[in-house]
Amino acid sequence: MAYIVVIGAGVIGLQTALTLLEAGYKVSIVAKYLPGDEAGMYTSPWAGAIWRTHATAEQKETCEWDLASYAEWIKATEEDGGVEGVRMGIERRQIRVYSSKPTPSLDSPSLWFAPHVQSFRTLAADEIPTAAKSGIAYDGIAVNPLKYLAYLLRRVKELGGYVIQGELPVGAGLAEAVRTAAQLVSAERKGRRGEEAANEAVDIDAIVNCTGLGAATLCNDEALFPIRGQTLLVRFAASPPPKRILLSESEDGAVTYVIPRPGTDLWVFGGTKTKGVWDVEVNERIGEQILDRCLGLLGREGEGVEVLGKQVGLRPGREGGVRVEVEVVDLSVGGLGDGEGKSKGMVVVHQYGHAGAGYQNAVGSARKVLGLLGEALGTSTKAV
Numbered sequence: 001m002a003y004i005v006v007i008g009a010g011v012i013g014l015q016t017a018l019t020l021l022e023a024g025y026k027v028s029i030v031a032k033y034l035p036g037d038e039a040g041m042y043t044s045p046w047a048g049a050i051w052r053t054h055a056t057a058e059q060k061e062t063c064e065w066d067l068a069s070y071a072e073w074i075k076a077t078e079e080d081g082g083v084e085g086v087r088m089g090i091e092r093r094q095i096r097v098y099s100s101k102p103t104p105s106l107d108s109p110s111l112w113f114a115p116h117v118q119s120f121r122t123l124a125a126d127e128i129p130t131a132a133k134s135g136i137a138y139d140g141i142a143v144n145p146l147k148y149l150a151y152l153l154r155r156v157k158e159l160g161g162y163v164i165q166g167e168l169p170v171g172a173g174l175a176e177a178v179r180t181a182a183q184l185v186s187a188e189r190k191g192r193r194g195e196e197a198a199n200e201a202v203d204i205d206a207i208v209n210c211t212g213l214g215a216a217t218l219c220n221d222e223a224l225f226p227i228r229g230q231t232l233l234v235r236f237a238a239s240p241p242p243k244r245i246l247l248s249e250s251e252d253g254a255v256t257y258v259i260p261r262p263g264t265d266l267w268v269f270g271g272t273k274t275k276g277v278w279d280v281e282v283n284e285r286i287g288e289q290i291l292d293r294c295l296g297l298l299g300r301e302g303e304g305v306e307v308l309g310k311q312v313g314l315r316p317g318r319e320g321g322v323r324v325e326v327e328v329v330d331l332s333v334g335g336l337g338d339g340e341g342k343s344k345g346m347v348v349v350h351q352y353g354h355a356g357a358g359y360q361n362a363v364g365s366a367r368k369v370l371g372l373l374g375e376a377l378g379t380s381t382k383a384v
């Protein structure tokens with residue numbers, strides 16, 4: 001059975017590990033940060049998060065990825081009275097998207113997703129705020145990132161995946177990172193199985209690199225850049241609004257959104273999308289602007305509104321888009337020897353740079369990794 005090490009425990013690493021385990025691979029995760037940790041370089045806990053595709057009709061693969069998550073999430077909210085959805089930390093909520101442009105016709109490429117989402121409709125004039133020109137609504141999904149990450153981690157462990165907390169060296173090249181990952185897995189095996197495992201060869205068949213922004217230094221990918229997002233966590237002391245996701249896009253590209261956070265009485269107010277800014281300190285002035293914009297979107301004043309959290313996350317943006325591809329890394333120099341002096345090429349599947357769509361891309365892009373691994377290792381999904 002092929003043995004895969006997944007680097008990273010954000011939504012991408014965890015979903016990839018889960019997909020590989022479900023297909024029969026043995027999997028260990030190595031990651032500096034795990035669910036429950038909070039760090040500027042750990043994007044996933046800070047997400048909004050919702051299902052709202054950013055893909056254009058021409059980006060066929062991304063469209064498929066987004067639809068894969070949508071189908072899986074909707075199913076989880078429907079089956080068994082929605083028990084699985086609750087376990088996952090997701091809720092089905094109507095999303096209303098307001099725009100400063102007129103409604104495109106239903107066969108317009110910008111509405112490619114309309115036939116695929118449930119209860120799609122254009123909003124009537126009296127359902128649209130005065131500042132907007134048009135609006136659409138459909139059944140969306142809100143995700144509580146903390147619960148969702150915890151759920152994925154639990155599933156990984158239930159299926160026999162091992163999770164090792166550790167940092168791989170950055171700036172020393174991918175081969176060095178791969179070697180360190182192998183050492184960490186070896187040490188973990190030793191701890192788990194006792195001294196007799198100490199000399200056991202670490203037989204790793206492939207690595208999947210799900211390091212998000214960390215890939216900028218782990219494998220020197222200069223195309224990566226942060227897209228800073230600031231949000232607030234808000235509670236309404238009285239008369240909370242109807243639990244809907246509202247999102248407004250203005251002509252200058254600014255996006256304002258309110259998201260009821262699943263399983264809580266909190267709301268996420270957002271947001272910002274500032275490219276190239278690494279600063280993870282909360283900016284109070286931006287926070288006040290977000291509060292004003294969101295209350296305006298809800299048509300409310302500020303009474304009884306408690307701001308309980310202020311947060312910043314860095315989306316892993318990448319020039320040229322997501323990187324999901326195979327690289328064979330030469331480990332011959334001081335590498336993972338086979339004991340006979342032969343060089344060893346390690347299959348590394350890169351899986352990072354999902355920008356503002358990591359949650360909705362995760363299921364589909366993990367399936368792509370599964371296919372790439374099967375081709376690279378010569379293991380069909382059924383034969384691992």
Ligand SMILES: Cc1cc2nc3c(=O)[nH]c(=O)nc-3n(C[C@H](O)[C@H](O)[C@H](O)COP(=O)(O)OP(=O)(O)OC[C@H]3O[C@@H](n4cnc5c(N)ncnc54)[C@H](O)[C@@H]3O)c2cc1C
Binds near residue numbers: 034211213270271352
């Ligand atoms: C404000 C905001 C709102 C968002 N809203 C949405 C939304 O509505 N819908 C949506 O789909 N997406 C949304 N996103 C985007 C989504 O959060 C990201 O695309 C996703 O979290 C990226 O996940 P990741 O696993 O690639 O990276 P991360 O979560 O950053 O995980 C990277 C992992 O790699 C590990 N790692 C990195 N370097 C090393 C190293 N050297 N050694 C060991 N481990 C390492 C880290 O410790 C971590 O475990 C939003 C993001 C933000 C900030």
